[in-house]
Amino acid sequence: MALRALLIALAVISMVVAPAMATEHLVGDDQGWKVNFDYNKWAESKEFHVGDKLIFKYKEGVHNVYKADLTAFQNCAPGANVEPLTTGNDVIELKSTGKKWYLCGIKNHCDQGMKVAVNVLPEVLGAPSTAPASPPVSSSAFGISPNSLFVALMIAAFAMFLIIIA
Structure with missing residues (x-):
């Protein structure tokens, strides 16, 4: 028994x-989702796993977030059948491994750096996520x-x- x-x-x-x-990644850390920021450098300093969350923070109505494929990402042109996230506090759970692309579809914001590509690794069970270079959204050292x-x-x-x- x-x-x-x-x-x-x-x-x-x-x-x-x-x-x-799972780790919550505030996209851009304390800078948030904005133009003229190096999101490639930001993403290279992180490790993303299935189950982690990306949080896009910005002023509602000023920006948005589109999930994109590689072509849309490279061309800064959101797909016609893709709905943008627009709340200013958009949370995306990373549900599968591989490359994921996101961009802002407002005016020329994407051309001004508002796009990010992340490489999602398999879920890590039983061990905390690698600590990011800057503090995570959570106050805990282990995410x-x-x-x-x-x-x-x-x-x-x-x-x-x-x-x-x-």
Whole structure:
């Protein structure tokens, strides 16, 4: 019975902690999403994994974010059938590996540097993401938000309680 409780507890803990390991990347760090910024240099200083999130922060109505393919990215021309993100606090979860391209479709903003390409690596389970060159959006050193860490610790404590009483 105790072994069964332990296995259940470990399964629950792994389901809570693994998603909490994802990193939130504020595109442009403290500069945000703006013209005349070197997003290629920014992206080269980071490591992106499946499950991570890109956060595009900008003044609503001034910029937008288009998901693009390589041709659209190179030509600074968003696809005709692609809807832009326009909230000013756009969050994109990286769901698959490979190159991903994003650009601003307002006027000539893309030509002024508002485009970014990221290379998404496989998900890292059981280990924290590599710390980015600048502080992540989360205040945690391991890319785990304080709320997620609290929940994981509470579940772990509850699991230990179950093991003790079993």
